Amino acid sequence: MNLEEYRKASNQARRYFRNCVAKGTYPYLQVLDDIVDSNDYITTVDLGVVSIPADQIVGTKTAGRKAAFAGNFMPLLDSETEFAQKWENLCASHLEEGIRDPILAYEYLNRFYVQEGNKRVSVLKYFDAVTVQGRVMRLVPRKTDSKENKIYYEFMDFYQLSGVNYLYFSEEGRFAEFVKQVGKKPGEKWNTEECSLLFSVYQRFKEAFHTKGGDKLPITVGDALLAYIKIYTYAETLNHSVNEFKQDLDKIWIEIMALLEEEVVELSMEPEKPAPTKSSILDKLFSNEVLSLKVGFIHEKDATHSAWTYAHEFGRNQLESTFPGRVTTVCYDNVRAGIDDEQTIEQAIADGCDVIFTTTPKLMSASLKMAVKHPEVKVLNCSLNMPHPYIRTYYGRIHEAKFLVGAIAGAMADDNKIGYVATYPTFGMTAGINAFALGAKMVNPRAQIYLEWTAVKGVDVDEDFRRLGVHLVSSQDMRIPSSSSKKYGLYQILENGEYQDIAMPFWQWGEFYVKIIKSILDGNWESDDQGTDARALNYWWGLSSGAVDVLYSRSLAPETRRLVELLRQGICSKNFEVFSGKLTAQGGKVIQENGTLTPEQVIHMDWLAENVVGEIPSLEQLIPEARALVKLQGVNKQDIAARIL
Numbered sequence: 001m002n003l004e005e006y007r008k009a010s011n012q013a014r015r016y017f018r019n020c021v022a023k024g025t026y027p028y029l030q031v032l033d034d035i036v037d038s039n040d041y042i043t044t045v046d047l048g049v050v051s052i053p054a055d056q057i058v059g060t061k062t063a064g065r066k067a068a069f070a071g072n073f074m075p076l077l078d079s080e081t082e083f084a085q086k087w088e089n090l091c092a093s094h095l096e097e098g099i100r101d102p103i104l105a106y107e108y109l110n111r112f113y114v115q116e117g118n119k120r121v122s123v124l125k126y127f128d129a130v131t132v133q134g135r136v137m138r139l140v141p142r143k144t145d146s147k148e149n150k151i152y153y154e155f156m157d158f159y160q161l162s163g164v165n166y167l168y169f170s171e172e173g174r175f176a177e178f179v180k181q182v183g184k185k186p187g188e189k190w191n192t193e194e195c196s197l198l199f200s201v202y203q204r205f206k207e208a209f210h211t212k213g214g215d216k217l218p219i220t221v222g223d224a225l226l227a228y229i230k231i232y233t234y235a236e237t238l239n240h241s242v243n244e245f246k247q248d249l250d251k252i253w254i255e256i257m258a259l260l261e262e263e264v265v266e267l268s269m270e271p272e273k274p275a276p277t278k279s280s281i282l283d284k285l286f287s288n289e290v291l292s293l294k295v296g297f298i299h300e301k302d303a304t305h306s307a308w309t310y311a312h313e314f315g316r317n318q319l320e321s322t323f324p325g326r327v328t329t330v331c332y333d334n335v336r337a338g339i340d341d342e343q344t345i346e347q348a349i350a351d352g353c354d355v356i357f358t359t360t361p362k363l364m365s366a367s368l369k370m371a372v373k374h375p376e377v378k379v380l381n382c383s384l385n386m387p388h389p390y391i392r393t394y395y396g397r398i399h400e401a402k403f404l405v406g407a408i409a410g411a412m413a414d415d416n417k418i419g420y421v422a423t424y425p426t427f428g429m430t431a432g433i434n435a436f437a438l439g440a441k442m443v444n445p446r447a448q449i450y451l452e453w454t455a456v457k458g459v460d461v462d463e464d465f466r467r468l469g470v471h472l473v474s475s476q477d478m479r480i481p482s483s484s485s486k487k488y489g490l491y492q493i494l495e496n497g498e499y500q501d502i503a504m505p506f507w508q509w510g511e512f513y514v515k516i517i518k519s520i521l522d523g524n525w526e527s528d529d530q531g532t533d534a535r536a537l538n539y540w541w542g543l544s545s546g547a548v549d550v551l552y553s554r555s556l557a558p559e560t561r562r563l564v565e566l567l568r569q570g571i572c573s574k575n576f577e578v579f580s581g582k583l584t585a586q587g588g589k590v591i592q593e594n595g596t597l598t599p600e601q602v603i604h605m606d607w608l609a610e611n612v613v614g615e616i617p618s619l620e621q622l623i624p625e626a627r628a629l630v631k632l633q634g635v636n637k638q639d640i641a642a643r644i645l
Contacts, residue, residue: 002088006079009087009126013074020071029066029073030059032106032113041108041139049102051131052112053166054124061106061115069118073125083119090123099124103134109141109152110168130203147172162190166202167222178226182234201225201237208245212253219259227255231369251372254389257534264387266535267599271515271545272524289523295319295329295513296353298344300360302333307478307488309333311507312359312382318510319517327517337628341366349374355520357513358382361426361633367391378520383633384427385603389536394512397542398428398477399435399602400571401505403578404550404564405490406439408503409447409472411560412492416446419465419473424455424626425616426633430605435578436474437609443563451614455626465493477505489551503552511546512539540599544572584610606635 020027057073060066068077077083093099103117114121117134124132140156141149150172158175159165169175179186182198190198205228206221214224228245229237231252240248249256258264295316303310313331320329330351335344341363348356349370354377358367361383371379371391384395409418418440422429433451440447450470452461465473471493479488489504516539519525541547550568552561570576579597584590585607591597597605608616619630 002091003079003084005091005126006075006084006088009074009122010076010079010084012072012126013070013076016070016072016074017076027071029069029071029118030113031063031066032059032061032108033063036108036139039142041141043140045138045140047107047136047138049133049135050163050165052103052105052134052136054121054129054132056110056166057105057112057114057121057125057132059111059113060118061113065118069122073118073122075119075122087119087123090119091126094123094127100133103132104137105134106137106139107165108139109148110155110165112136151175161188162195162198164190164195164198166199167225168220169222169226170218170220171223174223174226178222178229181226181229197238201234201240204240204242205237205245207242208249211242211246212249214256217256217260219256223259224256227259228252230365231255231372251375252390254534258387258389258536261534264535265385266537268537268539269541269599271541272519290521292326292328293354293517293520294352295327295517296348296351296356297329297331298335298341298348298356298358298363299331299333300335300337300362304481307476307480309359310481311478312357312509315509315511315513319513322510322514323517323521326521335363337362337366342369345370345379349377353377355517356380360629361386362629364388364391364393364632378525380516384540385538385633387536389534392537392539394516394539394541395428396507396512396548397540398505398507398548399431400542400578401548401550402432402474403435403439403571404567405474405503405505406436406441406449407443407564407567408439408552408556408560409436409474409490410440410443411557411563412502413440413444413447413472415469415471416444416448417450417468417470417472418447419450419452419461419468419470419475420612420614421461421473421475422451422453423476424622424630425453425635426630427603427635430608430616430635431579431602433612434605434607434609437612438578438583439567441609441611447611449609449612449614451608451612453614453617453622455622455630456617457621457623477507500555501553502556503550506549506551508546508549512541515545540603542571543568544574586610586612604635 017027068075068083070076075084075087090099099120101117101120103120104115105112106115121132141152143149143153151169154172154175155168158179167178176186184190202221202225205225209221209224214221228248232248297312297316299309299312301309303313316329316331320327330348330353332344332348335341345356345358345366356377356379358379359382361381364381364383364386367379367381368388368391371377380392380394382395383393386393420433420436422433433449437449440449450465450468452459452464454461472490473487473493474490475487477489487499490502492500492502494500543549550564552564567576571578577596579602581594582590583592583597586609588610589607591607606616608614616635619627619634622630
């Protein structure tokens with residue numbers, strides 16, 4: 001019987017060998033001594049006896065035994081050799097009582113190379129062992145700037161806390177992101193029970209993932225599992241069977257395929273042009289037009305206490321009045337992210353909503369989960385740069401409007417001092433600050449922008465501006481309806497302490513909602529549900545679409561008004577780009593000498609223009625209310641780290 005097993009293993013080896021030769025790839029075991037020399041690592045660490053993932057044992061330490069095995073660790077030598085007899089004896093031991101003696105192996109970049117016990121590994125791999133017991137010596141590589149090296153150092157940090165060696169990722173930051181999704185704190189140790197649960201989840205998910213063909217993809221099981229638990233929480237997976245994992249993977253496979261895309265997010269910079277009007281009888285008979293729609297709007301706050309919600313509600317009313325009899329809308333407000341958001345979206349769907357707009361990035365997680373669960377409903381989230389193919393996102397290029405307001409401020413800043421009040425350091429916010437600063441500098445090269453953040457702990461914006469002698473201020477875009485304060489948009493503080501409104505950027509959400517709903521009513525909505533495109537679609541419209549604009553006071557000087565209109569026309573016609581030409585950051589750092597920043601560079605902008613006085617705050621400096629959103633969409637490099645810690 002053992003001889004028969006050897007022959008079967010040997011046949012597997014020869015098939016593997018022939019396939020490698022046909023493809024021009026190396027057919028034998030990898031040899032660590034041929035890969036690494038003493039200059040490649042800085043120290044050796046004894047990890048003791050550990051469970052080694054069998055599929056991560058890829059070779060041998062020295063070249064002595066490499067020709068005895070194919071690259072899959074199956075034996076190549078003839079069945080009449082002494083080698084074959086020893087293999088057969090090990091096979092008998094395994095079947096009778098199990099192979100108990102640990103092998104000796106070296107680990108380098110989380111791949112294992114056998115020093116002693118190659119035949120034991122061969123037998124165990126032949127019988128599909130999941131793990132192999134072994135004493136492991138780790139070769140710690142020197143730090144480099146390569147992605148592989150950086151990922152490995154992240155792995156070593158994770159291993160030190162968990163002792164888990166089977167989980168690996170193909171991109172930087174994912175170990176820390178996984179820790180966050182699991183619910184562990186940064187630097188928190190894993191106990192034995194937590195490690196056992198993770199191992200069980202991982203093995204069941206791995207089987208389901210490989211059944212779907214995941215082992216043929218250039219990503220790791222860990223990559224796929226992380227994408228999975230962003231939709232179905234880690235707590236939900238603890239009791240999932242392999243079959244349940246398979247069913248869920250069928251639903252979210254596009255999210256998995258999105259991991260293969262270099263450009264995960266596709267930006268829609270302008271609304272689609274309306275399709276030609278259908279006029280013939282046949283065209284009308286075969287029209288894809290939708291007769292009517294019910295549209296739900298889900299807000300974190302209400303329109304009385306939130307200018308942001310008020311602006312979206314204004315847009316909802318415009319949408320309903322634009323399509324009387326065809327579109328009905330319903331509003332759900334004061335929804336708590338992570339508490340009743342999923343239930344609220346479920347309720348909106350139960351109430352018959354065909355389209356749902358969730359108006360804050362904080363509702364993205366619930367929106368994504370419900371979009372997967374209810375593919376018949378179109379769900380859109382108001383956020384920027386979210387890489388989820390199952391859900392569309394939308395936002396405005398508000399920095400274009402901020403540039404125009406900055407130009408107005410520059411024209412009015414007789415003392416060259418302009419205050420700027422920002423809220424959270426998130427995608428789009430930094431671009432707005434810099435666009436404002438560039439607009440001011442274009443009109444007044446000596447203009448200085450004094451930046452304050454309302455989300456920073458212990459900050460008194462008004463007091464800081466008084467101390468600095470700032471009398472011209474750009475504050476929040478809109479007034480909170482329940483507040484009598486006039487401190488919004490660009491305003492001037494008069495000598496008598498009164499505030500004079502000058503101009504304000506304007507979010508015209510109605511223009512966006514009308515155009516999106518019209519595309520659905522006309523049958524022009526391009527579905528992402530067919531599995532043909534793994535990229536996420538983000539609508540990011542600007543002045544030319546009408547989604548953002550600038551309102552200014554009648555008292556604004558005619559010359560300044562004319563300048564703003566000329567700049568506005570240039571932006572709308574694409575003859576002028578806000579972030580073009582030479583751009584210089586604080587400290588004299590040149591961002592670009594010429595050309596124009598790409599949309600992606602604008603979205604991820606993490607620097608401040610040279611005429612801005614202030615800084616981008618770190619997560620630790622922010623009030624608790626701001627942290628959840630900043631973790632999700634923060635631009636500060638520290639905040640990006642926090643997003644994945």
